[in-house]
Amino acid sequence: xxxxxxxxxxxxxxxxxxxxxxxxxxxxxxxxxxxxxxxxxxxxxxxxxxxxxxxxxxxxxxxxxxxxxxxxxxxxxxxxxxxxxxxxxxxxxxxxxxxxxxxxxxxxxxxxxxxxxxxxxxxxxxxxxxxxxxxxxxxxxxxxxxxxxxxxxxxxxxxxxxxxxxxxxxxxxxxxxxxxxxxxxxxxxxxxxxxxxxxxxxxxxxxxxxxxxxxxxxxxxxxxxxxxxxxxxxxxxxxxxxxxxxxxxxxxxxxxxxxxx
Numbered sequence: 001x002x003x004x005x006x007x008x009x010x011x012x013x014x015x016x017x018x019x020x021x022x023x024x025x026x027x028x029x030x031x032x033x034x035x036x037x038x039x040x041x042x043x044x045x046x047x048x049x050x051x052x053x054x055x056x057x058x059x060x061x062x063x064x065x066x067x068x069x070x071x072x073x074x075x076x077x078x079x080x081x082x083x084x085x086x087x088x089x090x091x092x093x094x095x096x097x098x099x100x101x102x103x104x105x106x107x108x109x110x111x112x113x114x115x116x117x118x119x120x121x122x123x124x125x126x127x128x129x130x131x132x133x134x135x136x137x138x139x140x141x142x143x144x145x146x147x148x149x150x151x152x153x154x155x156x157x158x159x160x161x162x163x164x165x166x167x168x169x170x171x172x173x174x175x176x177x178x179x180x181x182x183x184x185x186x187x188x189x190x191x192x193x194x195x196x197x198x199x200x201x202x203x204x205x206x207x208x209x210x211x212x213x214x215x216x217x218x219x220x221x222x223x224x225x226x227x228x229x230x231x232x233x234x235x236x237x238x239x240x241x242x243x244x245x246x247x248x249x250x251x252x253x254x255x256x257x258x259x260x261x
Contacts, residue, residue: 017079017080017083018079018080019083019259020259022258022259024258025083025257025258025259026085026088026256026257026258027088027255027256027257027258028088028091028256029091030087030088030090030091031051031055031090031091033055034051034052034055034056037051037052040091043092043093047092047093047094048093050093050094050097051090051093051096054090054093054096054097054100055090062116062119063116064116064117064119064120064131065120066116066119066120066123066124067120067123067124067125067130068081068123070124072124072125072126072130073123073124073125074123074124074125074168074169074170076168077123077165077168077169078123080161080164080165080168081123081165083161084161084165084253085161085252085253085254085255085256085257086099086249086252086253088256103245106238106241106242106245109238110142110146110238110239110241110242111139111142111143111146112133112136112138112139112142112143113131113133113139113143117131117133118143121134121143121170122147122169122170123169124170125170125180125181125182126170126176126180126182127170127172127173127176127182128140128143128170128173128182129176134173140173140174141173141203142235143173144171144172144173144174144204145203145204145207145239146239146242147166147169147170147171147173148171148204148207148208148211149207149211149239149242149243149246150162150166150171150246151163151166151167151171151184151189151192152192152207152208152211152212153211153215153243153246153247153250154166154246154250155192155193156211156212156215156216157215157247157250157251157254159250159253159254161253161257162250162253166184167183167184167189168183169183170182170183171183171184172184172185172188185199187199188200192208195208195209195212203230206226206227206230209223210223210227210239211243214240214243214244215243215247224236227239
């Protein structure tokens with residue numbers, strides 16, 4: 001029996017979220033609730049209080065109902081969402097607060113949605129249909145572009161967590177499938193590395209080409225000019241920053257997540 005065959009026969013057990021079991025999923029500990037900070041001896045009382053405040057605001061402060069914990073939510077997504085290594089930032093509440101303030105503002109500039117609206121649209125089966133701004137065609141276009149960029153970043157970096165997560169997140173916002181879902185179709189998912197495929201609209205093709213060119217440092221004047229002609233100077237700049245934010249987020253998560261698959 002070869003070593004490869006032996007690996008195939010290893011029995012592996014999954015945890016309650018469907019991941020392979022791991023004694024320490026993340027490289028640093030992260031609190032899983034306000035009481036979790038009692039074990040973070042390196043933090044001051046003020047830092048712990050800030051972390052607890054952010055957790056409570058996240059759990060209770062939203063003004064629009066997110067999909068989590070409701071019949072309209074996406075159970076598989078809810079199962080994976082809180083497994084993000086990005087929450088390791090809670091080990092430094094001041095750094096987490098800085099990140100969240102920046103991310104909320106960036107999301108609003110890119111999509112036109114505040115943080116609660118963005119979360120409601122991306123954690124509910126009905127996507128943008130669950131909020132009032134979902135009636136605006138330009139909002140639907142901007143969010144669809146932003147979500148497709150995230151999928152392209154995960155594809156380019158071959159990051160399994162992000163691909164798994166955003167395959168369970170509403171990313172298609174023009175028309176739902178026969179089940180009323182705005183999740184990416186299997187056909188499109190398989191063509192993420194092929195922007196010229198006929199499954200993409202002209203703008204989706206541009207989104208993918210622009211994202212890959214940015215990440216590969218292969219941007220051409222022709223491609224950038226086409227982006228500006230489609231999106232204008234300001235929106236092109238904002239999409240560029242959005243790609244950079246998720247490039248950072250994916251690599252950060254790969255750094256702190258020990259459980260790759």
